[in-house]
Amino acid sequence: xxxxxxNSDVVVLIVDNNPVNVGIxxxxxxxxxxxxxxxxDGTACIEAARKLKPDLILxxxxxxxxxxxxxxxxxxxxxETRDIPIIFVTGRTHAEALREAFESGGTDYVRKPVNRIELxxxxxxxxxxxxxxxxxxxxxxxxxxxxxxxxxxxxLNQPMQAIIGHCQLLMMDVSEDQPLYQxxxxxxxxxxxxxxxxxxxxxxxxxxxxxxxGGGRIVDIDEASRTAK
Amino acid sequence: xxxxxLRVQPNSWGNGYVRGIMTNKKILIVDxxxxxxxxxxxxxxxxxxTPRTAASGEEAMEILKQENIQVMFLDLKLPGMTGxxxxxxxxxxxxxxxxxxxxxYTSLFELANCRDAGFDDYFTKPVDLELIYKATQDAxxxxxxxxRR
Numbered sequence: 401x402x403x404x405x406x407n408s409d410v411v412v413l414i415v416d417n418n419p420v421n422v423g424i425x426x427x428x429x430x431x432x433x434x435x436x437x438x439x440x441d442g443t444a445c446i447e448a449a450r451k452l453k454p455d456l457i458l459x460x461x462x463x464x465x466x467x468x469x470x471x472x473x474x475x476x477x478x479x480e481t482r483d484i485p486i487i488f489v490t491g492r493t494h495a496e497a498l499r500e501a502f503e504s505g506g507t508d509y510v511r512k513p514v515n516r517i518e519l520x521x522x523x524x525x526x527x528x529x530x531x532x533x534x535x536x537x538x539x540x541x542x543x544x545x546x547x548x549x550x551x552x553x554x555x556l557n558q559p560m561q562a563i564i565g566h567c568q569l570l571m572m573d574v575s576e577d578q579p580l581y582q583x584x585x586x587x588x589x590x591x592x593x594x595x596x597x598x599x600x601x602x603x604x605x606x607x608x609x610x611x612x613x614g615g616g617r618i619v620d621i622d623e624a625s626r627t628a629k
Numbered sequence: 630x631x632x633x634x635l636r637v638q639p640n641s642w643g644n645g646y647v648r649g650i651m652t653n654k655k656i657l658i659v660d661x662x663x664x665x666x667x668x669x670x671x672x673x674x675x676x677x678x679t680p681r682t683a684a685s686g687e688e689a690m691e692i693l694k695q696e697n698i699q700v701m702f703l704d705l706k707l708p709g710m711t712g713x714x715x716x717x718x719x720x721x722x723x724x725x726x727x728x729x730x731x732x733x734y735t736s737l738f739e740l741a742n743c744r745d746a747g748f749d750d751y752f753t754k755p756v757d758l759e760l761i762y763k764a765t766q767d768a769x770x771x772x773x774x775x776x777r778r
Contacts, residue, residue, distance in 0.1 A: 453752075550734055557734070558662050561755040561756065565672055565755075569671055
């Protein structure tokens, strides 16, 4: 699990109206290598979350302007922020308060005053779960892409079969020294090339992308088919 | 290079011709795509064979009821009865027939199914005509060996 996370890449947004609490949490997290940002109420939290897209939010509940529960609900409704894990940092740990916190969309909670070991363990656990969930989603998407690629290859192989066959039939009737024979030979060569691409595509089980013109990225078919099982 | 050999020696395409006389070597092609059926029909005709075509498994069974055909090329993805099911059905009546699968998409699952269904071999589309001619020639030679026993 530890290998999944590089703390220096992780941005944690700390939200608390008490600067002392912010300072304590910031010190713990920075010592553990995390990058931090802070906000002092629910409204500022939403603004910062939209702007920074943090990997995790530590959210106090009792705050002026907008409390943590309301802020959490707003974040969960926003497409840009709804997947950010939220750990409530609260002194209200009775069952009813926790139920309300989880129902608003909280991922986990830690008690105030925060304990360094507990806080770091909760953060690591939540981040690992998030990474695993993202990997599962990606695998699911990739499986779908592969199935679609298989179907597309099948559909392309059908007309290629007709073209290559007719091309060969014509070549049988034409003398090799005629320009037409050379043209047909060129067509056949290109269809063979397409057939090789579809065969390689159908053998892909995992993929890597590479840079493409215009700043885009495409699947590297050569690399992917080399690593295919 | 392969095609040169096929072009200059048409009589060696598939042994369908014997001294310029067409022999009665029938081949059944089952594929739901008309352009592919038309292409194979022409190719086998050109090779001296007598091709019969069907667009579905049901149509193929009808042809087989009427005619004695021992060499077949079946597409696996057919409407209704699949190529695998069709092969199983044919095998019940024709244990020594040579049945080839021709498929546009070969997964490991399909291959295992092909073997169980009784296919003699399989080809992945697009398949070279030279390979098809060779397979056809081998098929008739094999059938002849069985007949001599």
